[in-house]
Amino acid sequence: MTHARLTPDPEFSGLNEDAQIGRGVVNLLRKPNGARDRQLLLGAEVKVLWRHEGWAYVQANADDYCGFVGVASLTKPQVLTHKVSAPGSHGYQNAAFKSIDRSAMSHGSLLASSGEQDGFIQTSHGFVPVQHITAIDDFADDPADIASLYAGTPYLWGGNSRWGIDCSGLVQAACAACNISCPGDSDMQEAELGTLLDDTAVPERNDLLFWKGHVALVWDEETLIHANAHAMAVVFEPIQDAIDRIAQTDGAITAHRRLVIPS
Template identity: 35%
Template sequence: MTMLDRRLHAYRPDLAEAGLEGKVEASRFVEGAAARVALPVAALRPEPDLARGIDTELLLGEDVTVFDRADGWCWVKAASDGYVGYLKAEALSQAGPAPTHIVTVQRTFLYPEPELRKPHRAILSMGSRVHVAGEAEVRGNHYVVLTDGTAIFARHVQPIGALDGADYVGIAARFLETPYLWGGRSGLGIDCSGLIQLAMLMVGRPAPRDTDMQAAGLGEPIDRSEIRRGDLVFWKGHVAIFEDPQTILHANGHSMTVARENFDAAVERIGSLYQRPTGYRRPFS
C-alpha cells in the first residue's frame, strides 16, 4: 500500500476515510459526518492527548468531517485545507446555517447583544466565520447580529465572497507584533506558515498549512534576483513574505512575534543556526 501523508489523509489501522479504500489498509472505511467549529479557536493535535503539541488551529465557523468520536475527542479532517487531527469534542457542533460573513480585522469582540458596554463573550480572530441574521444600531454604532442574538461590530466583518483581490501582504502586516505560537493560526498567536495561510485565505487564495507543503507546491519557484512584493522565501522549517525586495515579514521564534526584518540581516542571523534559504516562490502572479 502507498504511504500517504497522515497530515492530509485520515487513516489508522482500525479506521480510514472512505476515499482511501484500496489505497491504505484499515479495518473499516467511513464517509464521516459534517460538523462545525463552535469555539473561537480550536487546537488540532496529532494524537488525542493534551500533552501533545498542536499541529494547527481551526477557527470559529470552519467546517470539518468527523470520522470518529471517543473519550471526549473527535478525529477530523478540516474542509479548508484537508488537515487531519484530533479536536476536543466540545470544540464542535452540528453544522447549522452556513456562515455568511468572515472576520476581517486581526481580533474582534463578540458581545452578548449589540452593546459595546456589555462584557464581551469571546474574542474572535481574523478568519472566523459567522452567520449574520440581522443588523442593529446603538448610539450610532452599527452591529451585525448572529442567530443566537450575539453581536459583532459591523465594520469588523465582510460577506465571505467579498474578499478576492485584496493585498495579502498588507493583511499579513496587520499581524505585526502578534505573539509567535507553534501551530498557531489566529490573531491570538500564529506561526510562520500559519501567517501565510491565513493572510492568503483573506484574499480568497487557498494555501497549504505547513512550511514543507508550501515550499513544495505553493505557486512557482523563482530566483532571488526576481524577488518582488508578495514572494516567499523558505528555510528548512521556516517561511517569510517579502514586503519589498529587501524586507520580510515573518512569525518567528527569535522575536517571538510577527516581525518586520531586513532580509540580508535575517539570512545571516538564521544561517548561523539553520543554514541558508532553501528556495524562493511566487505564490501567484
C-alpha cells in the same frame, strides 16, 4: 509530495459528518491530549471521521489537515455569511459596544449572521461590529497587507490565530484572505504555492522566501514579515538581516516562490 497529516488515519475513520468549530480557537492535536499540529478558528468547516470518549478525529475542509479536537468544540453546520476581517473582534451580549463581551474571535473566523441591528450582526456567538467583518465571499488582493494585521502577534508553534501564530500559519492566513488555496505547513507551502524562481530573482512584494522549516512573506525588496521564534512574534525584518541570521542555524534560503494572486 504526500503529507501524513493530509491523509486520514483509517484507524479513526467510519463517520463522515459535517461540523463546524464552535469556539474561538481550537487546537488540532496529533492524538487525544497530544501535541498541537495546527489550530482551527471559529466557524471552520470540518468532516468528523470518528468520535470516542469526548474526542473527535476531523479533517479540515479548507486544507485537508487531520487531527483530534474535543467533541465539545464542535457545532452543527450553519450557513456562513461573514468573516472577521479585523485583527480580532468580540461577540457582545447586546448590539452595543458597552455590552458584556461573550466571545473573542480572531481574524479569519467565520460567522453565520441571523440579522443586523444598530451596526452589529447577530450571531450565535453574540453581536459582532460590522466594522470588523466582511462578507464571506469578499476577498483581499494583497497578502502582505493581511499579514501586517498580525504584526506583534506572539509566536506560537502550530498557531493560526491573532493570539498566537507561526510562520506557516501567517502565510496561510494571508493567502486565505486573498482566496489563495494554501496548505498548513511550510514544507507543503514550499512544494505547492506559486511559481518557483531562480536564485537571481529580485524579491517582490508578496513573494515567499523559504528556509529549512521556515517561511517568510516579502513586504518589499528590502523587507519581509514573518512569525519567528527569534523575535517570538510577527515582525518586519530586513531581508538581508534575516538571511544572515538564519544562515547561522538553519542554512541558506531553500526556495524563492512568487504567489499567483487571483484578479
